[in-house]
Structure formats: structure tokens, C-alpha cells
Amino acid sequence: MFFTYLRRELAGRRRQTAIVAIGMALAIALVMIVNSVASGVRDAQASVLQSVYGVGTDLTVSQDPTPPEEGEAGAGPGRFEFGADDGTSTDDSTEISQSRLTAGFGSTTFDASALDTVADLDGVEAASAALSLTNMTFSGELPQFAQRTEGEPPAEGDTTQQAPTGGFDGAGGSAFDVNSFSVLGIDPGGAAVGPLSAVELADGRGLEASDAGQAVAVLDASYATSAELAVGDTIDVGGTEFEVVGTVTSTSADAATASNVYIPLGLAQSIAGLDGQVSDLYVQATSSDRIAAVQADIEEALPDATVSTQADLAASVSGSLSTASTLIANLGLWLSVAVLAAAFLIAILFTIQGVTRRTREFGTLKAIGWSNRRVVGQVAGESLVQGLIGGAAGLALGLAGIWVINLVAPTLGGSATTGTLAGGPVAGPGGDGGATASGPFGDRLADAAGSTTEVVLNAPVTISVVAIAIGLAVLGGLLAGAIGGWxxxxxxxxxxxxSVA
Amino acid sequence: MYTLENVSKTYTQSKRQITALADVSLSIPSGQLVAIQGPTGGGKSTLLQMLGALDRPTSGRISLGEAELSHLPDRKLGGIRAKEIGFVFQGFNLIPTLTAQENVETALAPLGVPAEERRRRALDALASVGLADRAGHVPGELSGGQQQRVAIARALVKEPDVLLADEPTGNLDEETRDEIMDLLEGLWRDRGLTLVVVTHDSAVAKRAERRLHITHGTVTERR
Incomplete structure (x- = not known):
């Protein structure tokens, strides 16, 4: 009787059933899409972060840069000094070039003993240290000044001035170029946690424990392409020639790795004049529920350090990805809540209206012996089925919406703002921009902003998304049914x- | 057998006390056909609701056989209504979305009758009121007289001891009225029912063995 009555009621009151189901379907579809897109945005954020911080890194430790004291020079490459015999001279010009390796823009170095301090803490599974550096190369062409000193100086009263020659324009001019790339000194044997844990070998080999103290480098593949370097070539880092032994790419699609060049930590420290110094620690906790405790312990052990969790790092992701995240978190969430509340309200109001309209019907059923439980069960059952019809329609609509989003596949740009803001390491410039910056400031600004990564938004359909749809349908139906039944x-x-007599 | 002892029922309406039944005492033996007449608002329907265990008196006692209707809990009153009392209403009170057969089956649902037996008994009941060929029709597809026949089948399918009819012919024309009353009278005679009919219609009341008149909540016998 229950199912016959239920079927007849829903079929006999098609308009009400359709309105309730459509309302529920729209709300459930919206919640599904928002949830799925939010999940996609989270994945995209993780992808951006992974390209910078590596896989498995739960915490990063760095130190806020301190502004230079009055009269003290700010962090920078220092002065490029050239002696009289430096450079390669031709007949009428001299070509000069010099590289300097300095601490990365926005990062502060601290004593490497902090690594042991952190590694010894309870709850720390693994830890590694890195030194973030920037290699600045100053190169240019000068006129051949020696020409001016040859022969006698012009006689007094001689008004015929000899025209200048040489230089890049043949008229005594000079041209300079300043290039830079990011360098990360890493422990060559400690790839379990840290920036190289999220990379794939594109060519050659990675850094190995036996490379400690050796002048070998691994390059970001996209940087290597732009700099026209390959395995077997050499690269000048701070005036030392390093042999390129491998190139790496990010495991994330379209993402650059954390730095342009990776070299053994010890050599990076000595070339940069930062012996015993590091700029970042990468820490992996034994389990996710220990992260907060480990963070507190590190902050206690290293009072000057800035300790960031993945959640903190996620906040550092900027760009359109950040905008999407904010949009989902604010507008998407509240829109879902509002539509869901409206759908539930419609379902409840229609159920109450239905009960009111069917007063005589329920009075008659009670008169012929139907118990309260049977009547309430009938009303609740009808509402539940209306909710489930809405849920099924919402599921289909939601899946269609997610399919459309994945078909359109919007691209979001994200950059992990690092250094002073997030306390993380300085990320290398992504793609070609950083490597070919024509001046120090553009490159350093790029460093400060972090690497921009283009990520295609993929809205996943997970079991939780489907469970949310079914759960909301049941909840909406039960809620309306409970109130109507009451x-x-x-x-x-x-x-x-x-009342009807 | 119904026994009413000093039954009173008062309602509060807009802060006014309305006495629907005033100290009513009477008994209705099993198998009797009783007509209750009286002006609108005199207390006819209230008396029928008391007899039908749909409401409790404000004071006094009502019993149906051994059951004390005035003091039983709702659940037990529901059980008595399900098994022993059949109702026929002026407006038929059929469920518009269910077919005639399904409407009749609703009376068997609370008794836990299996589906197959429910269907068979419903069809038998419809056949007994001359509507075997209309079992699959919804109320909207039936005439007033046919709808009232379905309502009578629903009331009788559970084979009750008592049938209470509230203005059963009030919405019908004279010809149909007579048909329905012939049907009710035949069933009453054949099944040995206690039949209580509330009516305005003297033609209907004249068919009863016993006629009661109720005015201002007070019941009097009418010869």
C-alpha cells in the first residue's frame, strides 16, 4: 500500500513533484560543481606549491630578511671590479665578463647547524637544507682605450680632434648586459625531501652523494633550453665552471622547477662566501597530525626562524589561481548555501502546503484506522522520494556541469610568493623570462614574485562529490518529510x- | 452495543464555551438502524464522532461493547476504528489519486492484510456495491453515486460491527439517494450491522428503526 500510494501521489501531483525536484536538482548540482572546482583549485595550488617546495615537504624553515642598517649596504651582488688586464681585447674593443654568486633576493641565511637541531626533534621524519642564491653575470664591450695612449698627445693649438673609434658601435661607445639565474645549493645525497623530490630527470643524472664538493650542476630543463645548454656542457656559476650532468623537469604539467641551477651545497656555500650558512630547511613530519606540534617545536628551538606549513604556503599562491580560490571560497560557498537553503525551504513549504491541502485525506485515513506512524511515514516517504528524484537529476546536472568545466579546461596562473611573505625559499624564475632578463632588477623582481605556473583546472569527480549529492538529497527529503510528517x-x-464538514 | 452515560462535549471558540453535547445518555443495541436528525450545529456530527471513537467527551462515558472509548489512548482508539467501525462521509472522502480498488484497500492496510488478499477482498467489496467494473477508475472518473458506493465498499471491506454514516446522501440527487439507502439498508440487514445515519433528510430517517433528534446538544427520541 505504501509504495502504491506513494507512486500515485507523486504521479498525481506532478507539478509539485517537478518543482521540488528541480529546486533540489539545481542546488545539488551547484554544490557538486562548487565542491569539484574547489577540489580542482586545491589540486592546482598543490601543483604550484609542489613545483617549488617538493613532494612530501610538510614544513619549511627560513628566516625573515632584516632591512640593512643605516649606512650598511643592502643585499646585492656587490661591485663588479675589472682589472686593467681583464677581458679579451681585439683591435679596437675589449670584451669583459664577470659572474658573482650571492644570497638570493629576499632570503636570509642562517647557520647550518639549524638542520641538525630540526632533524633531532621528535616527529621529524626527514629534513634537508638548501642555500638559495642568485648568479649575476655582468658582461659588456668597451672601446680599446689603449689606442688613445699610442703616439704623441695632440700638439697645443692643434684644433683637429681625432674621432673616437672602437667599442660596440665603432665610435667609442660601450655596451653592457647583466644576466642572472637562480642557483640552489642542495645536499646532493638528500633528495628524499626538498625541491628535487618533485622533479623528473629529463636527461643525464641527478646529484648524488658522491658529488659533494664536485663542480657538477643539474639544470632546470626549460632553463637549459633557453640558455642553450645540455648535458656535458659547462656553466659559469660565480666564476667557477660547473659541468652540467643532468636536466630536470617538474612533475607538474607546465610548471618550472624551484631553481634554474642546482649545485652541491658545500660548493655553493664556499663560492658565495657563505660557509656554514643555509637559507631554507625542508622538513617532513612523521605523520600529518604531528605537523602542528613539529612547527611549535621548531619555533621554540629556532626563535628567529619563520616556520611555514603547507597551509601557510597555500596562502602564498597568488595570481588567477588565488582569485579562483577566493571566488570559490566566498561566492561559490555562499551561493551554494543560499540555493541549497532555498531548495530545502521550497521542499519544506510544498510539503507543509501538501499536508494542509490533504487535511481531509489524512483525517479520513486516521478515521479508518491509520496510525500516526503510518501517516507520517507516508508523508516522509513522499518527500524523501522527491528529494531523491531531485538528487538524481542534480547528480546528472552536476556531472554535466563538471564535464563542461573540464571540457573548457580554464587555465589558471599561480605563483608561490616566497621570501619575506611566506618565509619560504626564493623560487627560480619560470621559463625563459628569468633567464634572459636584461637587467638585474627585472630578474630580481621576478625572483621576488616567485615562479608563475600555468595550471589547467581539472574539476575531479570524486566519491565525496557523489556522496554529497546523495547525502543532500536524502537530507532535504528527510527534512521536508519530518516537518510535513510532524x-x-x-x-x-x-x-x-x-474542518471540511 | 453502544452505551453513553452523561456524555458532554464542550468546545472553546473565540473565548466562548460552546456546548455540543449536554449530558447525553442513551444506548444503541447491536444490529439497530438508527437515524439522527436535527438542525445544523445541533450536535449531530459531534455525537457521531464520539460514537466513532474520533474524539473523547469532555465528561461522561462511552463504551462500545467492552471497550471504554472515553478513556482509551489514541493508539487503541485507532485500533478499534480500524477493526470495528466503518465510516461513510457526506463528501465521500476518497483519495483522489488512488483507484477505486486502492481506495478500498486503504481500509485493510492498518490490519496488516497481505497484498494479494487485500486486492481480492477489495474487488469483492466493490462487487458487493455493484462496481466490479469500475475498480481501476480514480474518483474523478466516477459519478457522485459511484463514489459513495466506493466509500461504502471501503467502510465494509473490513467487515466491521458498526457503520456510521454522516449525511451519506447529502450530495446526491433523489434517485441516487434512494439507491444508496437501498444499498445501505440491504447491507445492514444482510450483515447484521449496527447502522447509525446522521441525516437532514426525513425520507432517509423514515427508513430507520429508531429516530433520535438532537437540538442544542440534547438528544430526544422521536417516534
Whole structure:
């Protein structure tokens, strides 16, 4: 009787069933899409972060840069000094070039003993240190000044001035170029956690424990392409020639790795004049629930350090990815809540209206012996099925919406703002921009902003998304059914019959 | 057998006390056909609701056989209504979305009758009121007289001891009225029912063995 009555009621009151189901379907589809897109944005953020911080890094430790004291020079490459015999001279010009390796823009170095301090803490599974550096190369062409000193100086009263020659324009001019790339000194044997844990070998080999102290380098593949370098070539880092032994790419699609060049930590420290110094620690906790405790312990052990968790790092992701994240978190969430509340309200109001309209019907059923439980069960059952119809339609609509989003596949740009803001390491410039910056400031600004990574938004359909749709449908149906049933249960048969007599 | 002892029922309406039944005492033996007449608002429907265990008196006692209707809990009153009392209403009170057969089956649902037996008994009940060929029709597809026949089948399918009819012919024309009353009278006679009919219609009341008149909540016998 229950199912016959239920089927007849839903079929007989098609308009009400359709309105309730459509309302529920729209709300459920919206919640599904928002949830799925939010999940996609989180994945994209993780992808951006992974390209910078590596896989498995739960915490990073760095130190806020301190502004230079009055009269003290700021962090920078220092002065490029050339002696009289430096450079390669031709007939009428001299070509000069010099590289300097300095601490990365926005990062502060601290004593490497912090690594042991952190590694010894309870709850720390693995830790590694890195030194973030910037290699600045100053190169240019000068006129051959020696020409001016040859022969006698012009005689007094001689008004015929000899025209200048040489230089890049043949008229005594000079041209300079300043290039830079990011360098990360890493422990060559400690790839379990740290920036190289999220890379794939594109060519050659990675850094190995036996490379400690050796002048070997691994290059970001996209940087290597732009700099026209390959395995077997050499690269000048701070005036030392390093042999390129491998190139790496990020495991994330379209993402650059954390730095342009990776070299053994010890050699990086000695070339940069930062012996015993590091700029970042990468820490992996034994389990995710220990992260907060490990963070507190590190902050206690290293009072000057800035300790960032993945959650903190996620906040550092900027660009359109950040905008999407904010949009989902604010507008998407509240829109879903509002539509869901409206759908539930519609379902409840229609159920109450239905019970009111069917007062005589329920009064009659009670008069012929139907118990309250049977009447309430009938009302709740009808609402539940309406909710489930809406849920099924919402599931289909939601899946269609997610399919459309994945078909359009919007691209979001994200950059992990590092250094002073997030306390993380300085990220290398992504792609060609950083490597070919024509001046120090553009490159250093690029460093400060972090690497921009283009990520295609993929909205995943997970079990939780489907469970949310079904759960909301059941919840909406039960809620409407419970309220409608409560109204029906309160009907006294005599009053219900009298009201229509 | 119904026994009413000093039954009173008062309602509060807009802060006014309305006495629907005033100290009513009477008994209705099993198998009797009783007509209750009286002006609108005199207390006819209230008396029928008391007899039908749909409401409790404000004071006094009502019993149906051994059951004390005035003091039983709702759940037990529901059980008595399900098994022993059949109702026929002026407006038929059929469920518009269910077919005639399904409407009749609703009376067997609370008794836990298996589906197959429910269907068979419903069809038998419809056949007994001359509507075997209309079992699959919804109320909207039936005439007023046919709808009232379905309502009578629903009331009788559970084979009750008592049938209470509230203005059963009030919405019908004279010809149909007579048909329905012939049907009710035949069933009453054949099944040995206690039949209580509330009516305005003297033609209907004249068919009863016993006629009661109720005015201002007070019941009097009418010869």
C-alpha cells in the first residue's frame, strides 16, 4: 500500500513533484560543481606549491630578511671590479665578463647547524637544507682605450680632434648586459625531501652523494633550453665552471622547477662566501597530525626562524589561481548555501502546503484506522522520494556541469610568493623570462614574485562529490518529510474531518 | 452495543464555551438502524464522532461493547476504528489519486492484510456495491453515486460491527439517494450491522428503526 500510494501521489501531483525536484536538482548540482572546482583549485595550488617546495615537504624553515642598517649596504651582488688586464681585447674593443654568486633576493641565511637541531626533534621524519642564491653575470664591450695612449698627445693649438673609434658601435661607445639565474645549493645525497623530490630527470643524472664538493650542476630543463645548454656542457656559476650532468623537469604539467641551477651545497656555500650558512630547511613530519606540534617545536628551538606549513604556503599562491580560490571560497560557498537553503525551504513549504491541502485525506485515513506512524511515514516517504528524484537529476546536472568545466579546461596562473611573505625559499624564475632578463632588477623582481605556473583546472569527480549529492538529497527529503510528517501527526481526526464538514 | 452515560462535549471558540453535547445518555443495541436528525450545529456530527471513537467527551462515558472509548489512548482508539467501525462521509472522502480498488484497500492496510488478499477482498467489496467494473477508475472518473458506493465498499471491506454514516446522501440527487439507502439498508440487514445515519433528510430517517433528534446538544427520541 505504501509504495502504491506513494507512486500515485507523486504521479498525481506532478507539478509539485517537478518543482521540488528541480529546486533540489539545481542546488545539488551547484554544490557538486562548487565542491569539484574547489577540489580542482586545491589540486592546482598543490601543483604550484609542489613545483617549488617538493613532494612530501610538510614544513619549511627560513628566516625573515632584516632591512640593512643605516649606512650598511643592502643585499646585492656587490661591485663588479675589472682589472686593467681583464677581458679579451681585439683591435679596437675589449670584451669583459664577470659572474658573482650571492644570497638570493629576499632570503636570509642562517647557520647550518639549524638542520641538525630540526632533524633531532621528535616527529621529524626527514629534513634537508638548501642555500638559495642568485648568479649575476655582468658582461659588456668597451672601446680599446689603449689606442688613445699610442703616439704623441695632440700638439697645443692643434684644433683637429681625432674621432673616437672602437667599442660596440665603432665610435667609442660601450655596451653592457647583466644576466642572472637562480642557483640552489642542495645536499646532493638528500633528495628524499626538498625541491628535487618533485622533479623528473629529463636527461643525464641527478646529484648524488658522491658529488659533494664536485663542480657538477643539474639544470632546470626549460632553463637549459633557453640558455642553450645540455648535458656535458659547462656553466659559469660565480666564476667557477660547473659541468652540467643532468636536466630536470617538474612533475607538474607546465610548471618550472624551484631553481634554474642546482649545485652541491658545500660548493655553493664556499663560492658565495657563505660557509656554514643555509637559507631554507625542508622538513617532513612523521605523520600529518604531528605537523602542528613539529612547527611549535621548531619555533621554540629556532626563535628567529619563520616556520611555514603547507597551509601557510597555500596562502602564498597568488595570481588567477588565488582569485579562483577566493571566488570559490566566498561566492561559490555562499551561493551554494543560499540555493541549497532555498531548495530545502521550497521542499519544506510544498510539503507543509501538501499536508494542509490533504487535511481531509489524512483525517479520513486516521478515521479508518491509520496510525500516526503510518501517516507520517507516508508523508516522509513522499518527500524523501522527491528529494531523491531531485538528487538524481542534480547528480546528472552536476556531472554535466563538471564535464563542461573540464571540457573548457580554464587555465589558471599561480605563483608561490616566497621570501619575506611566506618565509619560504626564493623560487627560480619560470621559463625563459628569468633567464634572459636584461637587467638585474627585472630578474630580481621576478625572483621576488616567485615562479608563475600555468595550471589547467581539472574539476575531479570524486566519491565525496557523489556522496554529497546523495547525502543532500536524502537530507532535504528527510527534512521536508519530518516537518510535513510532524504537521500530519498533529492532525486530530475529528478536527481534520470537522474542518471540511 | 453502544452505551453513553452523561456524555458532554464542550468546545472553546473565540473565548466562548460552546456546548455540543449536554449530558447525553442513551444506548444503541447491536444490529439497530438508527437515524439522527436535527438542525445544523445541533450536535449531530459531534455525537457521531464520539460514537466513532474520533474524539473523547469532555465528561461522561462511552463504551462500545467492552471497550471504554472515553478513556482509551489514541493508539487503541485507532485500533478499534480500524477493526470495528466503518465510516461513510457526506463528501465521500476518497483519495483522489488512488483507484477505486486502492481506495478500498486503504481500509485493510492498518490490519496488516497481505497484498494479494487485500486486492481480492477489495474487488469483492466493490462487487458487493455493484462496481466490479469500475475498480481501476480514480474518483474523478466516477459519478457522485459511484463514489459513495466506493466509500461504502471501503467502510465494509473490513467487515466491521458498526457503520456510521454522516449525511451519506447529502450530495446526491433523489434517485441516487434512494439507491444508496437501498444499498445501505440491504447491507445492514444482510450483515447484521449496527447502522447509525446522521441525516437532514426525513425520507432517509423514515427508513430507520429508531429516530433520535438532537437540538442544542440534547438528544430526544422521536417516534
Amino acid at each position: 504537521r500530519a501527526a498533529r492532525l486530530r481526526p475529528a478536527e481534520a474531518l470537522r
